[in-house]
Amino acid sequence: MNHTMTVEEKVISEAMHYAVGQICQEVGEKIGVKFTPEVMATIANIVSTQLDVYADDLASFARHARRTIVSTEDVQLIVRRNPSLKAHIEDKAVEYGLHQTSEKGLKKKKPMQAKISVCSPVREAEDENSDQTDVGTGGLKIGQDSAAVGTMPNEITVPPKDAEAARVKATGAKAGPSTVWPDFQLDFDNIETID
Amino acid sequence: MSGDSDLLRDGFSFPTKLISAAIQRSLDGHGVKINATSTKLLAEVCRVVTIEAAARSAREALQEGERQVQLQHLEKILAQLLLDL
Numbered sequence: 001m002n003h004t005m006t007v008e009e010k011v012i013s014e015a016m017h018y019a020v021g022q023i024c025q026e027v028g029e030k031i032g033v034k035f036t037p038e039v040m041a042t043i044a045n046i047v048s049t050q051l052d053v054y055a056d057d058l059a060s061f062a063r064h065a066r067r068t069i070v071s072t073e074d075v076q077l078i079v080r081r082n083p084s085l086k087a088h089i090e091d092k093a094v095e096y097g098l099h100q101t102s103e104k105g106l107k108k109k110k111p112m113q114a115k116i117s118v119c120s121p122v123r124e125a126e127d128e129n130s131d132q133t134d135v136g137t138g139g140l141k142i143g144q145d146s147a148a149v150g151t152m153p154n155e156i157t158v159p160p161k162d163a164e165a166a167r168v169k170a171t172g173a174k175a176g177p178s179t180v181w182p183d184f185q186l187d188f189d190n191i192e193t194i195d
Numbered sequence: 196m197s198g199d200s201d202l203l204r205d206g207f208s209f210p211t212k213l214i215s216a217a218i219q220r221s222l223d224g225h226g227v228k229i230n231a232t233s234t235k236l237l238a239e240v241c242r243v244v245t246i247e248a249a250a251r252s253a254r255e256a257l258q259e260g261e262r263q264v265q266l267q268h269l270e271k272i273l274a275q276l277l278l279d280l
Contacts, residue, residue, distance in 0.1 A: 008216075015213050020245055022207040027249040028264070030202055033256055035249065035264045042269055043248045047241050048217070050280070054237065055218035059225035070222070070229040075236040082279055085243060088203070092239050096232050 013048060020044040054078055072097070202246055209238040248276055 020043050024035045061074040072093045079085045215234045222229060229237075248269070255268035 012213065012217050016209075016217065019207070019209045019213065023242065023245045024249045026206055027202060027246055027253065031250065031253045031257075033253045033262050033264050035252075036266070038266050039252060039264050039269050042266065043245060043252075046248060046273075047245055050244060051214070051217055051237075051241060052221060054240070055221035056225075058218075058229070058233075058237075059222050059227045062227045063225060068227050070227055070233050072233050072236050075233050075240065079240060079280075085240075085280075088243065089236060089240060093232075093236055096235055 013044075016048050017041060017044040020047060202250055203243070206242065206246070208242045211235055211238055214238045214241065244280065247279075248272070251276060 017040070021040050024040050024043065028034050057078055058070045058074045061077055062068065062070045065074075076086070076089055076093060079089050211231065211234050214237055215229065218229070218237070249264075251272040252264045252269045255271050256262070256264040259268070261268075
């Protein structure tokens with residue numbers, strides 16, 4: 001197993017680890033279990049490795065289509081094998097596409113409202129801090145066994161504001177207007193080298 | 196079924212900048228770039244992978260009567276998880 005060589009790679013892997021830890025903690029709270037540090041580290045490794053594989057595939061897909069920019073179609077192609085994951089990502093792609101249009105074209109009001117109305121019923125139900133809406137229909141079923149997950153007790157989720165504050169404190173990220181995508185600061189100039 | 200959507204709803208996700216930094220080297224090797232929406236979508240894929248790994252391991256642990264998810268539980272579900280992706 002290769003150890004991370006450069007400082008940049010080390011920062012990235014630690015950030016991945018942190019994000020995975022956050023997600024595991026949320027899942028743990030919802031299901032009612034705790035994850036050991038080894039498990040979280042291993043999951044982080046798995047996701048990092050998958051990401052490398054995906055990056056390679058995405059680049060190949062884009063080049064195959066004679067493009068130089070990886071598009072959302074490429075990302076959707078990556079998950080084509082698993083039907084429920086594919087459907088979930090398709091929904092998200094539509095959602096992100098609508099969100100992107102609504103940020104740009106604020107000139108014409110009429111067509112804009114038609115687009116926003118698709119999203120708003122779901123958005124109103126969500127907390128202001130969270131953009132992660134489940135636009136899918138019944139819920140995600142990945143693989144055959146995940147049906148049993150539905151029988152788990154549904155724990156109360158961590159209040160998003162506290163999670164946001166905790167995350168900001170931990171990463172030192174700017175506590176700006178809360179978005180789904182925290183402003184991740186990779187400050188390579190100020191990283192102390194490890195000899 | 197409803198439990199699945201609860202796990203996916205409202206969650207911390209991978210920061211877009213992190214994902215783009217992580218894949219940049221691979222992309223540069225092929226001479227391609229990625230746009231913001233696709234990075235966001237890829238982050239969502241990673242998030243689902245993480246949640247799925249965590250949830251399946253947790254179910255394994257609970258089936259054994261444990262409230263702490265350990266490596267042995269993760270190992271049991273790992274093969275099927277990778278096949279399902």
